[in-house]
Amino acid sequence: MSNEKSKSIHEFDFSLIADYFSNLERQGPGSPEITLKAMSFIEGLSEYSRIADLGCGSGGQTMVLAQNTPGHITGIDLFPIFIDQFNQYAKQLHLEDRVIGQVDSMDYLPFQEEELDLIWSEGAIYNIGFERGLNYWLQFLKQGAYIAVSEASWFTSERPEEIDAFWKDAYPGIDTIPNKVAQMQRAGYIPVATFIVPEICWTEHFYAPQVEAQEAFLQKYAGNKTAADFIANQRYEEQLFNKYKDYYGYVFYIGKKL
Known part of the structure; x- marks a missing residue:
C-alpha cells in the first residue's frame, strides 16, 4: 500500500476537496430513488413545514426533496462553492x-429551538459525528418531528483488517447498524426505519461520475502532488468498496423526536 493511498481524507486541504466535489452532482452515495424512499417514512409535512438539509453540498438530494414535498427548505453547508451551486x-x-442555501456550520445551527419539522442529512453527519449530531440537532426539532440521515455503517460484527483499519482512520464513529439504532434511541428519537443504501448508489451514482471528474481535476492541478495524492486516495477508496462492499456501506436512519 503506497503512502498516497493510505492517507486519511483529513490530511487533505478542504478547499481542494470542495473544488473536486463541486464538479459532481452528488457529493456522496445516494440517488433520487433512495431520497424518495427515505421520504416515504416521513409524515405530516405541509406548506408551512420547515425543513433543514445539513451538509447539503450542491443540493442534488435537496431538490428531490423540494420537488416531492411541501414546505420551506434551508440547505446548510460550510463551503460557499456548494451553496452558490445550490442556489x-x-x-x-x-x-x-x-428553497434557500446558506453558508453555516452543522455544529452551530442558525435555527430556533423546536423550529424544524424535519432534519435531513445525506452522507454528511459524520462531519460532526453521528451520536453528537443526533444529540445536538434534537433541540431544533418540534415534538414529533423527524430526522433522516445516511451514515457509513458496518454490516457485520467482524471484518478484514484492511477495511477495518481504513474506516477507523477515516471515520472512527463508524459502527454496526444495531449500535447506531441504539444511539438514535438514547438521543431521544423513536427509530422509524432503517435501510441499507443499495450498491448501485455507490457504483453508478457516486463512483462512475468521478472517472471524468478525476481526469479534469488532474489536468487542472497538473504537477500538484497534493491533488494527485487526493485522487489516488479516491481511487483507493473505490477499490476498497469493490473488494469489501459486503462488510459496509451507507445506511439510512429515520427517527422521530419523542
Whole structure:
C-alpha cells in the first residue's frame, strides 16, 4: 500500500476537496430513488413545514426533496462553492421561493429551538459525528418531528483488517447498524426505519461520475502532488468498496423526536 493511498481524507486541504466535489452532482452515495424512499417514512409535512438539509453540498438530494414535498427548505453547508451551486440549482428549477442555501456550520445551527419539522442529512453527519449530531440537532426539532440521515455503517460484527483499519482512520464513529439504532434511541428519537443504501448508489451514482471528474481535476492541478495524492486516495477508496462492499456501506436512519 503506497503512502498516497493510505492517507486519511483529513490530511487533505478542504478547499481542494470542495473544488473536486463541486464538479459532481452528488457529493456522496445516494440517488433520487433512495431520497424518495427515505421520504416515504416521513409524515405530516405541509406548506408551512420547515425543513433543514445539513451538509447539503450542491443540493442534488435537496431538490428531490423540494420537488416531492411541501414546505420551506434551508440547505446548510460550510463551503460557499456548494451553496452558490445550490442556489443556482434552486433558481433553475424555479424553487428559489421556498428553497434557500446558506453558508453555516452543522455544529452551530442558525435555527430556533423546536423550529424544524424535519432534519435531513445525506452522507454528511459524520462531519460532526453521528451520536453528537443526533444529540445536538434534537433541540431544533418540534415534538414529533423527524430526522433522516445516511451514515457509513458496518454490516457485520467482524471484518478484514484492511477495511477495518481504513474506516477507523477515516471515520472512527463508524459502527454496526444495531449500535447506531441504539444511539438514535438514547438521543431521544423513536427509530422509524432503517435501510441499507443499495450498491448501485455507490457504483453508478457516486463512483462512475468521478472517472471524468478525476481526469479534469488532474489536468487542472497538473504537477500538484497534493491533488494527485487526493485522487489516488479516491481511487483507493473505490477499490476498497469493490473488494469489501459486503462488510459496509451507507445506511439510512429515520427517527422521530419523542
